[in-house]
Amino acid sequence: MKLERLPEYLSIIVTVLGGIFMALYLGLSAGSGSSTSYLIIGGIFAVLIALALRANTWLLIPMCWPLAGKIESIPGAFPVRDLVILYAFVVFLALKALKVVRAKNQYNWLDLLLFINLIYLLAIFIKNPVGTESMGFDRVGGRPYFEVLILLCGYWVIGHVTISAKRASKFPLLLISGSLLSAFIGFISYHIPAMGAVIGKYYSDVQGGSDDSGLSSDLSAEREGYLGEPGAKALQALYSCFSPITTLNPVYIWRFLGALLATVAILKSGYRGVLMSMGVFFLLSSYFRNGFWSVMRISFVVAPLLAGLIFMQGTLFQLPFAMQRALSFLPGNWNDDAVIDGTASLDWRHDIWQNVWNSKDKYIHDWWFGDGFGMTKAQYLTAMRLGATGEQEDIKESLTISGCFHSLPLTAIHAVGFIGFTLYCILLFSISGYAWKLIRKTKGTPFFPTALLMGVPAIISPLRDLILTGFFDSSLLGSIFTVSILRMISRSLEKYHSEQLAANPPPEKTLPELAFHRFQSDLP
Numbered sequence: 001m002k003l004e005r006l007p008e009y010l011s012i013i014v015t016v017l018g019g020i021f022m023a024l025y026l027g028l029s030a031g032s033g034s035s036t037s038y039l040i041i042g043g044i045f046a047v048l049i050a051l052a053l054r055a056n057t058w059l060l061i062p063m064c065w066p067l068a069g070k071i072e073s074i075p076g077a078f079p080v081r082d083l084v085i086l087y088a089f090v091v092f093l094a095l096k097a098l099k100v101v102r103a104k105n106q107y108n109w110l111d112l113l114l115f116i117n118l119i120y121l122l123a124i125f126i127k128n129p130v131g132t133e134s135m136g137f138d139r140v141g142g143r144p145y146f147e148v149l150i151l152l153c154g155y156w157v158i159g160h161v162t163i164s165a166k167r168a169s170k171f172p173l174l175l176i177s178g179s180l181l182s183a184f185i186g187f188i189s190y191h192i193p194a195m196g197a198v199i200g201k202y203y204s205d206v207q208g209g210s211d212d213s214g215l216s217s218d219l220s221a222e223r224e225g226y227l228g229e230p231g232a233k234a235l236q237a238l239y240s241c242f243s244p245i246t247t248l249n250p251v252y253i254w255r256f257l258g259a260l261l262a263t264v265a266i267l268k269s270g271y272r273g274v275l276m277s278m279g280v281f282f283l284l285s286s287y288f289r290n291g292f293w294s295v296m297r298i299s300f301v302v303a304p305l306l307a308g309l310i311f312m313q314g315t316l317f318q319l320p321f322a323m324q325r326a327l328s329f330l331p332g333n334w335n336d337d338a339v340i341d342g343t344a345s346l347d348w349r350h351d352i353w354q355n356v357w358n359s360k361d362k363y364i365h366d367w368w369f370g371d372g373f374g375m376t377k378a379q380y381l382t383a384m385r386l387g388a389t390g391e392q393e394d395i396k397e398s399l400t401i402s403g404c405f406h407s408l409p410l411t412a413i414h415a416v417g418f419i420g421f422t423l424y425c426i427l428l429f430s431i432s433g434y435a436w437k438l439i440r441k442t443k444g445t446p447f448f449p450t451a452l453l454m455g456v457p458a459i460i461s462p463l464r465d466l467i468l469t470g471f472f473d474s475s476l477l478g479s480i481f482t483v484s485i486l487r488m489i490s491r492s493l494e495k496y497h498s499e500q501l502a503a504n505p506p507p508e509k510t511l512p513e514l515a516f517h518r519f520q521s522d523l524p
Contacts, residue, residue, distance in 0.1 A: 050091045055101050057091045058161050059174060060084050061154045065481060066178035066229065069185075069205025080203070081178075082150045089153035092160065105159040106491060110434050113427050114483050117476075120420050121148070128372035141374035141402075144415075144473035151480050158484040162492040165446040172237045172453045179233040183265070186226030223270035223322040231265030232274050234258065239285040240452035245298050248305070270322035272329050272342060273468050277460060284456050288439050306330075348396070349406045349469065356400060356410055363400055363414070370417035373473065375402060408470035415472050424476070428462040431482060435459050438490055447493050454485050 050057060067080035074083070095101040130142030163171060182205065189196025189206035200206045238247050238259050246252045247259035266274050282302075287295050313319055314333030324338035356363050365371050375383070379401050387398035405411050412421040435455035442451040461482075465475055 046087060050094075053091075055095060055161070057088050058157050061088050061158065062171075062178075062481075062485065063174050064178050065175075066182050066233070067205075069182075069203045071202060072204055073202060077204070079147075082147065085150050085154035085157075088157050092157045096160075101160055103160045103162075105156065106487075107159075108487070110430060110483060111487065113430050114480065117420070117423050117427050118148070118152070120423055121145075121416060121476075124370050124372045124416055124420065127369065128374075130372060130374035139372070139374045139376055140380050142372075144373040144476075147473070147477060148480070151477055155480055155484045158488050161488060162495050163447075163450075163488070164492075165496055168446040168450055168492065171450045172240055175450070175453060176230075176233040176237045179230040183227060183230030186224070186230075190224055190226065223325070224265075224268045225270065227265040228269030228271040228274045231262045231269065232278060234262040235266070235278050236281055236453055236457070238262065239281055240449040240456075243289055244282045244286045245294075245301065248301065267323040267326045268320070270325040272326050273464070275326050276329070277457075277464055280460055281456050284459065285452055288443065288452060288456075352396060352400055352405055353407055353410060356405055356414075363403075364410075366417055367413060368417045368419060370413065370415050370420050373403075373415055404471075406469050406471075408465045408472055408475055411470075412472040412475075424472070424479075425462070425466070427479060428465070431479060431486070432459045432462050435482075435486060438486055438493075442489065442493055445493065445496060447489055447496065451486075451489055454482060454489065458482050458486065 053059070061081075061084060064081050064084040067084075070077040070079050071083070078086075092101060125142075125145055128139060130139040130145070185199060185203065185206060189199055196206045238244075238255055242252070242255050247255050250256050263278075266278065283295050283298070286298050310327075310330060310332040313324070313327075318335075319327070321335060321338055324334045325342050328334045328339045328342045361367075383398045383401040386394040386401070389395075399405075403411060403414050405414070409421060412424055416424070435451075435458035439448070439451045439455045442448045461475075461478075464470075
């Protein structure tokens, strides 16, 4: 066996073992009388999709990334995106074994920073092992570790691919397709509860409006929280593919209507943070397209429109509660209940933050190195008991015990300590800087819209997540996914430039030019 062919041999071994494992699983399912027919049909479809897409199977990962809902009927209740990542991973292992895919992973300093963070996370897991109660572990709730491991499989897959210039123009639509599907499922389940009950038997993410404050009221139920992320993704795609200022111009009817619909969706969700992020995205996208002075000119257009809306609200018309809540951070004649609901959300979080920060070692035991993900069995039982009472203070304490601090810094310190949080901040700001440079490099190429769509949120992410709200586990998963796509864009750009250079080589220098160049080089 040749050592240099070790990756190939490993691919073959893993693929064969995976096939054997799947066959045994189907056989055991058939013997136990479970839903064998669904498994077999699903297996047939999986093979047909792999045969049809082959090396393009990886496209399913970014397309299904927003589908975080779980399929309850599958053992382990895997989210859809995790299943898709594992599927693409198995397909790519087979393609590598069959030498259909020959590309090798290429790594740079950004990958190295990511690996340092993951190695540190592994050390924390070894220090504080976590599993399930049935396995006899003292700590339970280690699912984030498993999700990171699954996403690394997707990271490995995406590390083997590039996209062509032709596909790059369609890639933004692919990136938002999963969000649009999620919005459709949410819309159906919210407005047709009977259909939501049917969908909920197979897919968990069917809840309608959400109240991110942890509080409940009749008015806050008007919020359609499921529209927030899809609306933001649609708006980001429009700002990436077209000059943002044109989305405000009715002359460009389709992009204007698309931007209007996406903005209404964000307003109906009631999320102020999402709305503010879209404002920053609008300005940064304009800056990357046309420079600083275009941002100043746009400000003179947007500011009067926004001022007019604020002036007319409460005078000529009344916006719905959710929209007023989303805009309540601006000065205006807003509904008192909308302002109070938004303020209560902030107060709710601030109470949790102060409680955790002042509690010494009640909720976070190792502030320097971290406690890892999960909690002890005693904490889990206490959190479940308090959460079942329905009392607001008990729910707040239950969330705090569970580590749901609604703060990226605190959840990071809880999991990986001050040391791990510092490493992660370095990674976040490094991704931000890398995205900024990549956007500048792609300008004037077919990869520019995709670089904007993935890069601008990465630029905003450090300030948004560190200052506003967030969770370390979901932020880490997002960072891994973002790095994989940004690196893929970078590799694709290099390949594009190489192909352009090969197709249009620079003209050869004539003999007089060569002689003149030689004469210049001989000068002292």
